[in-house]
Amino acid sequence: GAVVSQHPSWVICKSGTSVKIECRSLDFQATTMFWYRQFPKQSLMLMATSNEGSKATYEQGVEKDKFLINHASLTLSTLTVTSAHPEDSSFYICSASGRSDSKTEAFFGQGTRLTVV
Amino acid sequence: GQNIDQPTEMTATEGAIVQINCTYQTSGFNGLFWYQQHAGEAPTFLSYNVLDGLEEKGRFSSFLSRSKGYSYLLLKELQMKDSASYLCAVQDSNYQLIWGAGTKLIIKP
Numbered sequence: 001g002a003v004v005s006q007h008p009s010w011v012i013c014k015s016g017t018s019v020k021i022e023c024r025s026l027d028f029q030a031t032t033m034f035w036y037r038q039f040p041k042q043s044l045m046l047m048a049t050s051n052e053g054s055k056a057t058y059e060q061g062v063e064k065d066k067f068l069i070n071h072a073s074l075t076l077s078t079l080t081v082t083s084a085h086p087e088d089s090s091f092y093i094c095s096a097s098g099r100s101d102s103k104t105e106a107f108f109g110q111g112t113r114l115t116v117v
Numbered sequence: 118g119q120n121i122d123q124p125t126e127m128t129a130t131e132g133a134i135v136q137i138n139c140t141y142q143t144s145g146f147n148g149l150f151w152y153q154q155h156a157g158e159a160p161t162f163l164s165y166n167v168l169d170g171l172e173e174k175g176r177f178s179s180f181l182s183r184s185k186g187y188s189y190l191l192l193k194e195l196q197m198k199d200s201a202s203y204l205c206a207v208q209d210s211n212y213q214l215i216w217g218a219g220t221k222l223i224i225k226p
Binding site: 006034042043044046091093095107108109110111113 | 157158159160161162204216217218
């Protein structure tokens, strides 16, 4: 099946610094990429949706200036958490969607566990 | 509004069968997914239903009734490694995934 590679798997950063998370679709063209956040014992929460070459659409309550999303190509999207704070500590997951076997499926990256200290 | 309901937690015995239900109300429907998620890991794809009926894949089967807004995931011959959260997600008319909160499945020996 299709593969989505997310990097890094985990990161610890100091409060006030920025962290970039990469999401790559390795063997298909991802027309749409989704970024999710998951707090412990909670469901996945969609943060934003991005289509290649256009600005991301953010969900209500998600700060655009804090969570910068770039989807410059059909195989790469990045999420940058700017000026991170301890409350941003969470599990971030990307998902790439493209046409595959006549149906649209969403394939997930491995996830990134961010800890802000 | 859009809503996905599934039980919070279920317990089953190793070797047995368990059925996890999911009901949904969404604006449009372009398919229903079941994912398995072990603690600390990203979800992994289990099944996809877009037409009514049963899809069987090894020990796992998924059923869909679009008229009832209902799906279930059936797990047979349960193994300890099946202990995980099972997430139901519906793809709406905009092809966005609407997620349920997940069902934590606990397998006992």
